[in-house]
Amino acid sequence: MAGTLDGKTALVTGGGSGIGRSASLAYAREGARVVVADVNVEGGEETVLRIKEAGGDAILVHADVSKAEDTLAMVAQAVEAFGSLDCAFNNAGISGGRDRHLTADYLEEDWDRVIDINLKGVWLCMKAEIPQMLKQGGGAIVNTASIAGLVGLSGTVAYVAAKHGVAGITKATAMEYAKSGIRVNAVCPGYIQTPMVQSLFAVREGFEEQVSSRHPVGRLGEPSEIAEAVVWLSSDAASFVTGHNMPVDGGYVAQ
Numbered sequence: 001m002a003g004t005l006d007g008k009t010a011l012v013t014g015g016g017s018g019i020g021r022s023a024s025l026a027y028a029r030e031g032a033r034v035v036v037a038d039v040n041v042e043g044g045e046e047t048v049l050r051i052k053e054a055g056g057d058a059i060l061v062h063a064d065v066s067k068a069e070d071t072l073a074m075v076a077q078a079v080e081a082f083g084s085l086d087c088a089f090n091n092a093g094i095s096g097g098r099d100r101h102l103t104a105d106y107l108e109e110d111w112d113r114v115i116d117i118n119l120k121g122v123w124l125c126m127k128a129e130i131p132q133m134l135k136q137g138g139g140a141i142v143n144t145a146s147i148a149g150l151v152g153l154s155g156t157v158a159y160v161a162a163k164h165g166v167a168g169i170t171k172a173t174a175m176e177y178a179k180s181g182i183r184v185n186a187v188c189p190g191y192i193q194t195p196m197v198q199s200l201f202a203v204r205e206g207f208e209e210q211v212s213s214r215h216p217v218g219r220l221g222e223p224s225e226i227a228e229a230v231v232w233l234s235s236d237a238a239s240f241v242t243g244h245n246m247p248v249d250g251g252y253v254a255q
């Protein structure tokens with residue numbers, strides 16, 4: 001059966017775990033060759049293996065998205081391996097930390113780390129990807145923001161700042177390249193069952209029940225439910241969609 005991304009190359013940052021792994025598998029299912037980029041080599045290798053076992057094609061690139069030289073090398077390796085870069089899912093990110101700190105108590109070093117990876121990292125990825133997409137005459141970028149990019153959450157000020165920033169740069173970049181055939185959108189997940197949030201549930205008693213109940217659907221999301229939105233936003237089926245920060249959140253921000 002024909003896939004919606006046959007013959008395309010898709011790059012996924014944070015492809016070694018959670019939402020990024022699920023999106024990598026979904027891109028491959030739709031016929032794309034996948035470049036899995038991560039600092040987590042073991043997780044990235046596992047994603048590549050799963051894609052190959054399912055009959056797809058993928059490579060692993062070690063890249064820290066907060067370093068410009070890594071993001072440039074990541075795009076160069078993608079083009080060297082597969083000849084193009086058509087879809088990019090800029091998804092790598094970290095949580096705001098296991099302990100919740102109110103704004104006045106938040107540590108400056110935590111602020112810098114979260115902003116460097118979750119916000120500057122997304123910009124550095126787009127900065128590296130866009131020249132290649134312009135050369136090819138277009139492309140589709142999807143960034144990972146969050147419900148924390150649309151509403152405030154307490155105890156995690158840097159994460160909220162970074163994700164609101166991702167929502168902002170998604171709109172700004174979409175405006176800049178709309179006439180060049182590059183669409184730029186973001187997904188805004190609610191709480192999703194991934195190692196990132198599971199590690200928070202492990203240390204905060206009652207937190208899982210508390211956040212589940214905050215979603216109108218009454219449950220957490222699965223990584224595959226985000227992956228399907230990412231694949232759609234990356235495909236020609238979304239050809240008139242750009243500059244959109246799409247909640248995929250069981251109704252969380254509709255309340």
Ligand SMILES: NC(=O)c1ccc[n+]([C@@H]2O[C@H](COP(=O)([O-])OP(=O)(O)OC[C@H]3O[C@@H](n4cnc5c(N)ncnc54)[C@H](O)[C@@H]3O)[C@@H](O)[C@H]2O)c1
Pocket residue numbers: 013014015016017018019020037038039040043063064065066091092093094095117121144145146147188189190191192193194195196197
């Ligand atoms: N899980 C959720 O509830 C949720 C909700 C909203 C948004 N998000 C966002 O989704 C994205 C993916 O999170 P997840 O839940 O799948 O988490 P995860 O921890 O399962 O996966 C994140 C991946 O990113 C990688 N990574 C971290 N820092 C990196 C860096 N500097 N360079 C390259 N790779 C790096 C990690 O190694 C890991 O493989 C993040 O941006 C996160 O903020 C998650």
